[in-house]
Amino acid sequence: MTTVAAPPIVEMRDINVAFGGVHAVRNVTLDLHEGEVVGLVGGNGAGKSTLMRVLSGARPADSGEIMVNGSPATIRNPRDAKSYNIETIYQTLALADNIDAPGNVFLGREKTTRLGSLDDSTMEAETRKIMGRLNPNFTRFKMAVRSLSGGQRQAVAIARAVYFNAKILIMDEPTAALGPAETAQVRNLIRQLKEEGIGIFLISHDIHDVFDLSDRISVMYHGQIVDTVDKTSVTPDEIVSMIILGKRPDEATEKELEQLELHT
Amino acid sequence: MTNAVDATPAVPGQAQPPARTSLSGLLAQTEIDVRLFGMLIAFIAILIGFNIISGGKFFSPNNMVTLAVQASGIAIIATGMVLVIVSRNIDLSVGSLVGVIAMTYALLMTNILPDVLGLSADFPFRWAIALALGIALGAAIGALQGFIIAYIGVPSFIVTLGGLLSIRGVVWYLSSGAAVSGLDANFQLIGGGAQGSLGGPLTWALAIVGCIAIVGFLINGRRQRRRFGFPVRPMWAEVLLGVVGCVVVLGIANFANNNFWPEGLADRIAAQQNWGPKPAGGWHIPAGFPNPLILLLVVTLVMTFIANRRRFGRYVYAYGGNPDAAELAGINTRWTILKTYVLMGVLCALAAAIASARLNGATLDVGQSYELYVIAAAVVGGTSFAGGIGTIPGAVLGAFVLAALAYGLSFIGVNSPGQNVVAGIVLILAVGFDTLNRRRGTTASAR
Numbered sequence: 001m002t003t004v005a006a007p008p009i010v011e012m013r014d015i016n017v018a019f020g021g022v023h024a025v026r027n028v029t030l031d032l033h034e035g036e037v038v039g040l041v042g043g044n045g046a047g048k049s050t051l052m053r054v055l056s057g058a059r060p061a062d063s064g065e066i067m068v069n070g071s072p073a074t075i076r077n078p079r080d081a082k083s084y085n086i087e088t089i090y091q092t093l094a095l096a097d098n099i100d101a102p103g104n105v106f107l108g109r110e111k112t113t114r115l116g117s118l119d120d121s122t123m124e125a126e127t128r129k130i131m132g133r134l135n136p137n138f139t140r141f142k143m144a145v146r147s148l149s150g151g152q153r154q155a156v157a158i159a160r161a162v163y164f165n166a167k168i169l170i171m172d173e174p175t176a177a178l179g180p181a182e183t184a185q186v187r188n189l190i191r192q193l194k195e196e197g198i199g200i201f202l203i204s205h206d207i208h209d210v211f212d213l214s215d216r217i218s219v220m221y222h223g224q225i226v227d228t229v230d231k232t233s234v235t236p237d238e239i240v241s242m243i244i245l246g247k248r249p250d251e252a253t254e255k256e257l258e259q260l261e262l263h264t
Numbered sequence: 265m266t267n268a269v270d271a272t273p274a275v276p277g278q279a280q281p282p283a284r285t286s287l288s289g290l291l292a293q294t295e296i297d298v299r300l301f302g303m304l305i306a307f308i309a310i311l312i313g314f315n316i317i318s319g320g321k322f323f324s325p326n327n328m329v330t331l332a333v334q335a336s337g338i339a340i341i342a343t344g345m346v347l348v349i350v351s352r353n354i355d356l357s358v359g360s361l362v363g364v365i366a367m368t369y370a371l372l373m374t375n376i377l378p379d380v381l382g383l384s385a386d387f388p389f390r391w392a393i394a395l396a397l398g399i400a401l402g403a404a405i406g407a408l409q410g411f412i413i414a415y416i417g418v419p420s421f422i423v424t425l426g427g428l429l430s431i432r433g434v435v436w437y438l439s440s441g442a443a444v445s446g447l448d449a450n451f452q453l454i455g456g457g458a459q460g461s462l463g464g465p466l467t468w469a470l471a472i473v474g475c476i477a478i479v480g481f482l483i484n485g486r487r488q489r490r491r492f493g494f495p496v497r498p499m500w501a502e503v504l505l506g507v508v509g510c511v512v513v514l515g516i517a518n519f520a521n522n523n524f525w526p527e528g529l530a531d532r533i534a535a536q537q538n539w540g541p542k543p544a545g546g547w548h549i550p551a552g553f554p555n556p557l558i559l560l561l562v563v564t565l566v567m568t569f570i571a572n573r574r575r576f577g578r579y580v581y582a583y584g585g586n587p588d589a590a591e592l593a594g595i596n597t598r599w600t601i602l603k604t605y606v607l608m609g610v611l612c613a614l615a616a617a618i619a620s621a622r623l624n625g626a627t628l629d630v631g632q633s634y635e636l637y638v639i640a641a642a643v644v645g646g647t648s649f650a651g652g653i654g655t656i657p658g659a660v661l662g663a664f665v666l667a668a669l670a671y672g673l674s675f676i677g678v679n680s681p682g683q684n685v686v687a688g689i690v691l692i693l694a695v696g697f698d699t700l701n702r703r704r705g706t707t708a709s710a711r
Contacts, residue, residue: 078591094593096590107589110575118575241575
């Protein structure tokens with residue numbers, strides 16, 4: 001564990017989420033500090049995305065507490081989360097395919113004129129500015145995002161999260177659908193955002209991504225946190241064994257570790 | 265993602281204007297909606313076709329005004345149906361809603377207002393009071409259906425199918441099965457006719473306002489684009505659009521003003537109002553645009569504004585494109601859906617006013633089968649059942665295409681089953697053509 005003096009910008013305490021009889025998230029406690037990247041790893045169905053959906057307001061927790069900057073926060077829907085400057089880039093990107101890039105960047109938070117009409121010119125100008133930073137080649141501001149490439153769509157989703165002064169950013173598999181060049185771009189962006197003091201939860205299947213970018217790594221297994229470790233204190237192999245066995249390296253028996261060696 | 269591969273080599277932050285080499289490139293430079301333009305051509309072709317078949321009798325001011333009045337009711341509701349279908353729902357109850365509101369207007373003016381509330385026929389603005397109550401009733405029924413759909417989660421097909429059946433039944437109970445007639449003279453003006461039209465001078469005035477609006481719109485649009493450094497249309501395209509727009513508007517006004525009051529009516533009013541001696545060729549009083557068409561024009565402008573320039577409209581389209589994305593973006597999607605049905609109720613009340621005003625009353629079957637024509641109009645106008653796609657001017661044009669077909673066929677003596685056969689085939693052809701066009705265009709087209 002790192003020791004930082006300031007209170008964490010987010011703290012999730014004893015979070016529980018159940019779907020019917022399935023306990024998707026069980027008593028999870030997790031925190032995030034300013035300018036920190038916490039990698040969230042685990043197998044399919046380990047509860048990573050569900051946990052993050054709690055924080056982004058998409059699926060409120062059944063029980064548990066969320067603290068933002070040390071004071072309790074109520075997050076019942078995505079609007080609440082955004083009011084705490086918690087922004088999310090979903091794995092599916094969650095774009096309205098029939099609407100253009102500016103419309104998607106400002107979706108739900110449109111700029112309006114004094115009379116309450118949509119101010120499309122301002123929204124387009126602002127989108128041009130932010131996209132100039134994220135993807136300078138981007139020119140298709142008037143087209144439905146349906147007709148954009150995977151990387152361009154990803155850029156729109158990121159622009160939406162970054163534009164509104166995110167303090168806490170949740171990135172769910174941000175590079176899963178991207179080619180190598182675009183993946184490198186996203187990695188650079190994460191480092192850049194971290195420099196700016198934004199706290200980032202990074203969900204990824206790619207252990208190398210997580211090791212590269214994270215300060216701490218939380219491993220989830222069957223809805224629970226196995227452990228949260230400092231990146232410098234573990235090896236990628238140890239993380240992999242935690243993901244698969246659901247136990248800390250010192251808890252796992254020799255036999256289990258041997259079996260793991262055989263598998264890999 | 266600086267390294268992202270872009271299909272078009274481009275200057276950063278600058279969209280490339282479409283090529284000028286081809287006809288489609290030229291059309292693209294004017295930024296006209298190609299689909300809408302195609303429908304307009306189809307509409308004109310239908311008019312010309314029937315005019316030829318009927319030996320030049322079809323395309324007369326009188327016929328066209330009647331056609332416009334017949335299309336307006338359907339078109340008004342179709343503007344709302346676009347938003348309902350765009351947000352992945354349906355409203356089958358519009359015909360019954362028109363029926364119940366038309367009956368309400370009739371009962372209000374013959375019965376409730378004079379007998380219950382003591383507002384006799386000479387009470388001022390009775391027509392407006394009746395209209396307001398009808399709109400309120402439409403909004404209330406729409407809100408109830410919308411609530412059940414959006415907040416309880418019953419599929420809209422079921423809720424509005426139930427509405428279709430039960431509301432039509434209510435019409436019977438309201439009047440105990442009888443037809444009711446005898447509306448206020450002022451209310452009847454909503455339905456059009458010689459007196460229910462703007463008249464010559466106002467029609468010209470409206471046309472000139474329309475021309476000023478077109479030019480103003482073009483200039484303002486260009487200025488806005490300049491201000492933000494966006495690409496602008498080439499000057500020739502701006503001038504062409506302006507000139508064509510103004511010529512069309514003035515031409516239509518001139519055409520409508522060639523529809524004159526019937527001689528008997530003109531004589532009678534002349535005698536009543538002491539216009540002096542009858543001129544040699546009889547009175548020539550231009551009727552101009554009929555009131556239902558004016559109502560449709562206002563509704564179309566307002567609805568287009570709501571759909572394109574208000575948050576509500578943006579949310580409707582976003583929800584239709586991706587319901588999850590809309591929800592995750594923090595949009596109150598249920599409230600948005602509920603509002604689309606309230607809007608439908610209001611539009612049905614306007615259409616019911618036109619229908620009952622034309623009838624001077626209400627029968628049990630006012631608005632029968634409207635839902636089918638309205639949905640057909642929206643779909644012919646390019647609204648997609650997959651959600652997220654559809655325009656309000658398209659639906660209005662769709663209503664006019666269908667009305668022109670029906671009116672033209674009846675004009676050349678095809679009976680109503682025959683008209684239905686043609687309307688059905690046109691519906692399928694229109695959507696089939698559209699589907700093929702979209703499939704071919706998905707790789708390279710704009711929306």
